[in-house]
Amino acid sequence: MKTSEIKELTTKEIVEKIQVEKESLVRLRLNHAVSPLDNPMKIQESKKNIARLKTVLRQRELSDNQN
Structure with missing residues (x-):
């Protein structure tokens, strides 16, 4: 799975993908x-x-905290 594909997913989908992986x-x-x-x-x-x-999940958490 490429990083560009991961960035298109929602946060919930990313968490689900982590569990599956x-x-x-x-x-x-x-x-x-x-x-x-x-x-x-x-x-x-x-x-x-x-x-x-x-990594993508953490980047989203950090960007949400900064705003």
Whole structure:
């Protein structure tokens, strides 16, 4: 998910996406612990998506506090 796509989402949608990504990351880690994933880069991609979502959410919080 690109940053430009994330910025178009509402704050509520971003929070929901964070929850979905976190659940997905847990499932990926569990599956990888049991048997190796076909593409272990999915774990890294999921972590980066969570970080992007949290970054945009934090930027919105800061801009709301300044006004």
